[in-house]
Amino acid sequence: MNMALSPANEVSETEFFRRDVIAGLRKEQKTLPCKYLYDKEGSRIFEQICELSDYYLTRTEAGIFRDHLPHMAKLIGPDSVIIEPGAGNCEKVEPLLQALEEPRAYIPMDISPEILLAARTRIRRQLPDLKVEAHVGDFTAPEAWQGVSRQSPGGRRVIFFPGSTIGNFDPEAARQLLADFAAHLSTKDGILIGTDLVKDTVVLERAYNDSEHVTANFNKNLLTRINSELGGDFDLDAFAHRSFYHALKQRVEMHLVSLKPQRVHIAGECFDFAEGETIHTENSHKYTLEGFAEMLREAGFTLVHQWTDGGGLYAIHYAEIR
Ligand SMILES: C[S@@+](CC[C@H](N)C(=O)[O-])C[C@H]1O[C@@H](n2cnc3c(N)ncnc32)[C@H](O)[C@@H]1O
Incomplete structure (x- = not known):
């Protein structure tokens, strides 16, 4: 097998990650690209999701x-x-x-x-x-x-x-x-x-809010990744996983909800969160x-x-x- 590395990887994957995180968290609706959910640990948790009866x-x-x-x-x-x-x-x-x-x-x-x-x-x-x-x-x-x-x-x-x-x-x-x-x-x-x-909405929402909280771990792993790769200081206990079906847009949205007003530091920048404010982490269109x-x-x-x-x-x- 030939593991071909694209030029993008050669430049610096971490630098692209940093830029995307900073740009996403500066938006009014804070957002993070879902492709970053899949680091080594995220890919491992995704495999667990695939085994869930709700999924x-x-x-x-x-x-x-x-x-x-x-x-x-x-x-x-x-x-x-x-x-x-x-x-x-x-x-x-x-x-x-x-x-x-x-x-x-x-x-x-x-x-x-x-x-x-x-x-x-x-x-x-x-x-x-x-x-x-x-x-x-x-x-x-x-x-x-x-x-x-x-x-x-x-x-x-x-x-x-x-x-x-x-x-x-x-x-x-x-x-x-x-x-x-x-x-x-x-x-x-x-x-x-x-x-x-x-x-049916019930079937969809159960699939993305499994009773074993594996999807919640998958979602929160993105914060762990930011902490370890970009020197962030997200308090994982101060955010909760939330998924819901948006019928008009025909998509399940996945968010991380800030459970209190808080300030997070990442790579020399700081980001303020109001209580209830969310980071939109993934869409799954149907x-x-x-x-x-x-x-x-x-x-x-x-x-x-x-x-x-x-x-x-x-x-x-x-x-x-x-
Ligand atoms: C939902 S999983 C699907 C995996 C597999 N195709 C399957 O059906 O089980 C998405 C996979 O795509 C990869 N992925 C997501 N966005 C990507 C991107 N923009 N470029 C390359 N790989 C990406 C992730 O690392 C992950 O392994």
Whole structure:
């Protein structure tokens, strides 16, 4: 496996983190980019979230893959190159790679190098003939794609984007990200992408406020990360996790609520919080089948197929550049 480092990583990941944190906390609605939730510890806690019974997304998506992998593999065809932005622990792709007819290469990309490194041994052991080329970097940054070949000498190049990661982007940014993905592909190449669907508020809010408080730990880990990497002095006991469904915007919002008036210092700057003031840390947008098909079309893709579970909780879409 080739661990390619993007120029962004070479400059200074900590400096980008510092700039984004300072800029986000200076806003009227304080905010922090959700990509920073995934340091080593955040990625570990996210894996715990995926195991929670309240968090239906991971197992529902896995069930759809289990039921429809042969159909997906047939649509993708032989000799493919699978590119996975935000690959995480690279677990979801394994059954797909195994179902595909002689896949040529797998290219996982993630902002968290530790998790990609941990996946290396496992994938090598399971698929010794597959070329695996990992890229560490921010998949929204053009630099992260520099080393990713635009040509496939064989079959299709397919972007694999499961886990409802697209839901972390506001609709306009999601449309732009899909258009950017399309620009990295050529005619006949495709995208296999998972989205969470609009559903009952109770089910949604339970998924992001689990009874074991794992999501709360995940959210608060961002403050721990700021404390350790940027010399911040967040008092973790003075903030609480809060998630709720915003029906109009069709998204679950995740916040950290200040439990008292307080001042926090980070990298030589100070930030004042009123009691009840929040830092907005993540959005998880929910889609309808029609709404997401439209978004794919607007981004330059032609929808080929959509699969859902029996309960209509989650969807996987396959679309191509025609
Ligand atoms: C919601 S998890 C999904 C992981 C995996 N694809 C799955 O479906 O289980 C998001 C993953 O994307 C990575 N990630 C989030 N934003 C990223 C970005 N802008 N660039 C690169 N990786 C990112 C995180 O480190 C994390 O591993």
